[in-house]
């Protein structure tokens with residue numbers, strides 16, 4: 001999926017694989033946002049969990065055993 005940098009408006013692509021990895025990380029760390037660096041202005045954009053869930057609709061949390 002594509003989002004836009006909230007600072008400069010540059011398009012930022014998030015692949016399904018990247019979104020799944022981000023959701024794993026959010027789940028493991030208990031964070032609400034994943035940060036993606038804009039390649040153009042190099043600022044960090046916060047991507048909420050719900051946006052990542054839309055990019056990776058089949059992702060399910062893995063419970064730690």
Ligand SMILES: [Zn+2]
Nearest residue numbers: 005008038041
């Ligand atoms: Zn930017």
